[in-house]
Amino acid sequence: MEAVLLDVFEEHLSEAAFLWTQWEQTLDAPDFNFEESLSLEGRLRAHLDGLVVGDAPVAELLLTPSLDSEDPSLIFSATFALLAAPGNTRPLEALSAGSEELRPPIQRAWELSEGDSMARRLKALLARTNADPLSMSLDVLAFHHLTPMTDVVDGLLGGTDERLLAVASRCLQVLPPQRMRIQLARLLRDSRPEVLDAAIEAGLMAGARSAWDRCLDGASVKASPSRHQLLLLGFGGDSTGLSRLLGLMGEERLRADVLWALGFSGHPAAAEACLEWLEHPRFAPLAGESFSAITGLSLKDGFALEREESPREEPIPLEEEDLDADLTPRPEDALPIPNPGAVRAWWQNERKGFTAGQRYLRGKPFSVELLLSELEVGPMRRRHAHALELALRSRGACRLQTRAFSPRQNRELAALRSGALSLSSRPLPGLLEGW
Numbered sequence: 001m002e003a004v005l006l007d008v009f010e011e012h013l014s015e016a017a018f019l020w021t022q023w024e025q026t027l028d029a030p031d032f033n034f035e036e037s038l039s040l041e042g043r044l045r046a047h048l049d050g051l052v053v054g055d056a057p058v059a060e061l062l063l064t065p066s067l068d069s070e071d072p073s074l075i076f077s078a079t080f081a082l083l084a085a086p087g088n089t090r091p092l093e094a095l096s097a098g099s100e101e102l103r104p105p106i107q108r109a110w111e112l113s114e115g116d117s118m119a120r121r122l123k124a125l126l127a128r129t130n131a132d133p134l135s136m137s138l139d140v141l142a143f144h145h146l147t148p149m150t151d152v153v154d155g156l157l158g159g160t161d162e163r164l165l166a167v168a169s170r171c172l173q174v175l176p177p178q179r180m181r182i183q184l185a186r187l188l189r190d191s192r193p194e195v196l197d198a199a200i201e202a203g204l205m206a207g208a209r210s211a212w213d214r215c216l217d218g219a220s221v222k223a224s225p226s227r228h229q230l231l232l233l234g235f236g237g238d239s240t241g242l243s244r245l246l247g248l249m250g251e252e253r254l255r256a257d258v259l260w261a262l263g264f265s266g267h268p269a270a271a272e273a274c275l276e277w278l279e280h281p282r283f284a285p286l287a288g289e290s291f292s293a294i295t296g297l298s299l300k301d302g303f304a305l306e307r308e309e310s311p312r313e314e315p316i317p318l319e320e321e322d323l324d325a326d327l328t329p330r331p332e333d334a335l336p337i338p339n340p341g342a343v344r345a346w347w348q349n350e351r352k353g354f355t356a357g358q359r360y361l362r363g364k365p366f367s368v369e370l371l372l373s374e375l376e377v378g379p380m381r382r383r384h385a386h387a388l389e390l391a392l393r394s395r396g397a398c399r400l401q402t403r404a405f406s407p408r409q410n411r412e413l414a415a416l417r418s419g420a421l422s423l424s425s426r427p428l429p430g431l432l433e434g435w
Contacts, residue, residue: 016047017073051081072105079109111143138167169198209432219244227257234261237359238427263290266359278340288338296363304336
């Protein structure tokens with residue numbers, strides 16, 4: 001291939017790598033919504049398509065060598081383009097051979113790839129025997145809303161590896177009902193956080209009250225609940241779950257996660273609990289975000305403070321610098337800083353319009369219609385949680401893959417619009433069965 005032509009594909013690879021990193025950050029951004037992310041996604045996909053049209057010569061000269069890079073963004077872009085050729089085995093080999101640190105971009109390429117042959121190729125991933133590639137293979141299947149065969153799930157549930165048990169637990173519904181109940185009861189007794197989180201979620205997806213009870217039991221300082229368990233309590237929308245969350249606000253190590261969960265609980269009492277942290281330098285943005293999610297107050301103009309620029313610091317001597325420190329911007333860094341006085345004054349005036357015990361979303365009584373609206377126009381950062389609640393309320397029938405490319409999301413959103421509006425808006429515990 002002529003050097004000048006190869007330069008064009010090298011530019012496609014470089015741009016795709018850069019844009020993928022930027023796009024992935026928008027998926028958790030509090031200041032982007034789905035529509036606002038489309039322009040960046042479109043540019044990313046255009047460069048990925050540019051790599052695909054290079055066919056075998058580009059695969060050999062550029063893409064395959066990029067799999068040996070230590071740059072995750074290059075590995076993702078190369079893997080995605082190679083997956084466009086159904087007969088190319090390098091993406092499967094890379095999934096097994098790559099280091100633990102470099103497997104995530106390979107997995108991400110498998111997740112975002114689609115096509116008529118993908119289901120067959122994804123099933124082939126289950127031939128992996130090493131725990132890490134196998135667990136990632138199951139994650140990829142789940143991303144595409146596919147589940148392994150019953151005997152595969154049953155076999156994995158008999159193992160001891162925490163990661164494999166966790167991903168297999170999320171497939172419990174493929175088991176016969178009696179077998180599923182036996183396995184769920186066992187998994188709900190597991191003390192390992194990743195396994196327990198998966199078991200509780202799978203139990204709620206199946207409508208098991210025992211899963212909700214386990215979630216409530218774990219909401220104590222002594223049990224040290226995970227962020228995921230606290231979020232599930234927030235989905236509950238009832239007074240019991242709210243009481244457990246409020247009881248954990250005094251624990252500083254849990255406070256950020258409790259504030260996150262309170263925003264999904266939707267109760268006026270949760271909004272008032274957030275008001276107490278509007279002046280805290282660390283927790284104020286999180287408290288403001290949740291207060292806004294409940295009440296609908298937009299934190300801009302006079303309701304937000306200007307961010308102060310950090311003073312310029314002298315360079316740290318190389319021998320004192322933490323070279324392992326994670327300098328990646330966090331989603332929370334883009335949250336507005338609430339103006340405590342203005343927000344409290346607004347609440348004092350508007351509080352009478354909120355009924356105690358009623359769950360709210362953006363200032364309106366909670367409904368599935370509002371949940372769908374948040375998936376369409378709400379902040380990207382919160383869409384993943386809203387999609388999970390919708391899946392739980394529908395026993396897994398209504399699913400939206402919020403980390404997929406937009407064509408797939410648009411198809412799934414259209415299906416949700418026609419199928420989810422009949423779902424109940426009752427508190428989640430009231431939808432569960434007594435087993």
